[in-house]
Amino acid sequence: xxxxxxxxxxxxxxxxxxxxxxxxxxxxxxxxxxxxxxxxxxxxxxxxxxxxxxxxxxxxxxxxxxxxxxxxxxxxxxxxxxxxxxxxxxxxxxxxxxxxxxxxxxxxxxxxxxxxxxxxxxxxxxxxxxxxxxxxxxxxxxxxxxxxxxxxxxxxxxxxxxxxxxxxxxxxxxxxxxxxxxxxxxxxxxxxxxxxxxxxxxxxxxxxxxxxxxxxxxxxxxxxxxxxxxxxxxxxxxxxxxxxxxxxxxxxxxxxxxxxxxxxxxxxxxxxxxxxxxxxxxxxxxxxxxxxxxxxxxxxxxxxxxxxxxxxxxxxxxxxxxxxxxxxxxxxxxxxxxxxxxxxxxxxxxxxxxxxxxxxxxxxxxxxxxxxxxxxxxxxxxxxxxxxxxxxxxxxxxxxxxxxxxxxxxxxxxxxxxxxxxxxxxxxxxxxxxxxxxxxxxxxxxxxxxxxxxx
Numbered sequence: 001x002x003x004x005x006x007x008x009x010x011x012x013x014x015x016x017x018x019x020x021x022x023x024x025x026x027x028x029x030x031x032x033x034x035x036x037x038x039x040x041x042x043x044x045x046x047x048x049x050x051x052x053x054x055x056x057x058x059x060x061x062x063x064x065x066x067x068x069x070x071x072x073x074x075x076x077x078x079x080x081x082x083x084x085x086x087x088x089x090x091x092x093x094x095x096x097x098x099x100x101x102x103x104x105x106x107x108x109x110x111x112x113x114x115x116x117x118x119x120x121x122x123x124x125x126x127x128x129x130x131x132x133x134x135x136x137x138x139x140x141x142x143x144x145x146x147x148x149x150x151x152x153x154x155x156x157x158x159x160x161x162x163x164x165x166x167x168x169x170x171x172x173x174x175x176x177x178x179x180x181x182x183x184x185x186x187x188x189x190x191x192x193x194x195x196x197x198x199x200x201x202x203x204x205x206x207x208x209x210x211x212x213x214x215x216x217x218x219x220x221x222x223x224x225x226x227x228x229x230x231x232x233x234x235x236x237x238x239x240x241x242x243x244x245x246x247x248x249x250x251x252x253x254x255x256x257x258x259x260x261x262x263x264x265x266x267x268x269x270x271x272x273x274x275x276x277x278x279x280x281x282x283x284x285x286x287x288x289x290x291x292x293x294x295x296x297x298x299x300x301x302x303x304x305x306x307x308x309x310x311x312x313x314x315x316x317x318x319x320x321x322x323x324x325x326x327x328x329x330x331x332x333x334x335x336x337x338x339x340x341x342x343x344x345x346x347x348x349x350x351x352x353x354x355x356x357x358x359x360x361x362x363x364x365x366x367x368x369x370x371x372x373x374x375x376x377x378x379x380x381x382x383x384x385x386x387x388x389x390x391x392x393x394x395x396x397x398x399x400x401x402x403x404x405x406x407x408x409x410x411x412x413x414x415x416x417x418x419x420x421x422x423x424x425x426x427x428x429x430x431x432x433x434x435x436x437x438x439x440x441x442x443x444x445x446x447x448x449x450x451x452x453x454x455x
Contacts, residue, residue, distance in 0.1 A: 314416035329382035406440035
């Protein structure tokens with residue numbers, strides 16, 4: 001963002017510098033060309049003034065010179081004036097100068113000899129084509145412009161340098177903080193590992209102690225168990241001798257019952273395994289459907305908005321138009337025999353994006369239609385604009401294949417569905433009438449106002 005601002009400002013400053021130079025040169029050139037003809041008129045007026053002043057016999061020579069000086073004024077237009085009477089200088093401006101000293105490319109010399117009352121008067125003058133005061137004025141203005149831009153540039157350079165130094169200092173502080181935190185975490189991990197090692201050593205000690213205690217207890221219990229088992233063995237031997245005679249008869253029956261139970265359990269396990277097996281052969285693979293849902297705001301094929309976003313954007317624009325009390329028009333353009341994938345349809349979309357200026361107000365509609373929204377446009381302006389669009393599109397494709405339906409808000413408080421329905425009905429009407437390819441849905445605003453007043 002900062003680099004972008006610097007580029008924009010540098011371009012702006014360079015344009016201002018170029019403007020100041022052009023301002024200075026253009027004004028001097030225009031004054032130079034203007035004073036080419038004006039200098040001759042100024043000199044002729046000086047000659048006529050001298051003729052009138054000295055031809056009037058009622059005036060003395062001093063009074064004649066006073067009238068000539070009044071005509072000259074402050075002398076800003078003249079760099080040199082000399083009037084001679086019979087080779088005697090009677091008027092010199094500025095005093096103490098010569099004519100050659102005042103001649104330059106910025107002045108135009110004049111000289112003439114006139115006869116008044118049997119006396120000859122020689123009038124010589126140098127008239128400015130570019131006044132020194134004009135050069136000073138235009139140079140001062142250009143210098144002030146350049147000075148202001150230079151001061152602003154210096155301030156910007158200082159400010160950017162300070163911000164960059166601050167940002168670098170902050171980045172270094174952040175890096176140092178991160179390194180210190182990492183070192184803290186590393187130290188804490190080492191302490192934690194040391195604590196774990198100490199804890200494992202303690203646990204091992206406790207386990208060894210507990211193992212020793214268990215060994216002692218088992219030795220004690222084993223000694224007592226040996227004494228009791230000797231007594232139990234004597235009793236059991238007597239009982240076994242008595243019971244051996246009775247159990248010999250029941251042994252074959254018990255063995256047969258056990259074999260039957262085991263065979264039944266094996267059968268149940270086989271059935272459960274068979275049930276658990278999945279019928280892989282019967283399962284058919286499903287086709288994966290392609291996801292054709294719109295991604296992004298614009299269709300990459302046509303370059304305009306998806307039809308899915310049409311109604312939400314249309315409702316939002318109508319709400320803004322109602323709040324701002326402006327009109328809104330909608331165009332439904334049908335290109336017969338084309339669809340979104342054809343080159344002609346794409347060319348029409350590119351053309352409409354240029355004409356409507358806002359690409360996010362142009363949407364796909366159905367298979368062969370385009371919907372365009374135009375703000376601050378009433379129904380009459382929309383009709384004129386639609387005629388132009390129709391002629392241009394007809395040149396791009398074959399004739400009698402383009403139809404346009406129009407509708408506008410016309411001070412109404414309507415929904416997006418309503419105004420789109422009106423435009424589509426106008427489009428259907430234009431399809432039925434071949435002589436009218438552009439039809440607008442016009443609303444009687446007076447009836448609508450009366451309806452609002454009554455309700």
